[in-house]
Amino acid sequence: MATLSEYYDDFQKQKKSLxxxxxxxxxxxxxxxxDLSETLLLRVNLNLNKIWKNHxxxxxxxxxxxxxxxxxxxxxxxxxxxxxxxxKEFNGLSSFVEWSTEVEKKxxxxxxNLAVIEKSKK
Numbered sequence: 001m002a003t004l005s006e007y008y009d010d011f012q013k014q015k016k017s018l019x020x021x022x023x024x025x026x027x028x029x030x031x032x033x034x035d036l037s038e039t040l041l042l043r044v045n046l047n048l049n050k051i052w053k054n055h056x057x058x059x060x061x062x063x064x065x066x067x068x069x070x071x072x073x074x075x076x077x078x079x080x081x082x083x084x085x086x087x088k089e090f091n092g093l094s095s096f097v098e099w100s101t102e103v104e105k106k107x108x109x110x111x112x113n114l115a116v117i118e119k120s121k122k
Contacts (some may be wrong), residue, residue, distance in 0.1 A: 002010075
């Protein structure tokens with residue numbers, strides 16, 4: 001039968017062995033944790049890069065849209081100016097047509113009067 005001292009020595013050996021195993025497991029856990037942290041950081045970094053690229057793409061699209069909008073507004077303003085000029089010219093032409101209609105009426109009246117005068121001379 002083993003003595004108490006032998007049991008104690010055996011206990012100490014098992015304790016030391018368990019401590020070594022626990023230390024190795026702890027190191028493994030720390031390494032895995034470190035690897036996991038690096039993996040997560042890489043994923044976060046990749047996602048941030050994707051977000052940044054999308055942001056830049058949206059900035060570029062907004063810039064192009066601003067240019068198109070500016071061009072559209074210039075075209076619209078030019079068209080509005082041209083329309084305004086056309087309306088002024090049309091109004092002027094309309095006034096001219098009214099004036100020429102009045103002149104035509106007066107000429108017709110003068111011709112009638114001349115015809116009456118010619119008849120009365122005969």
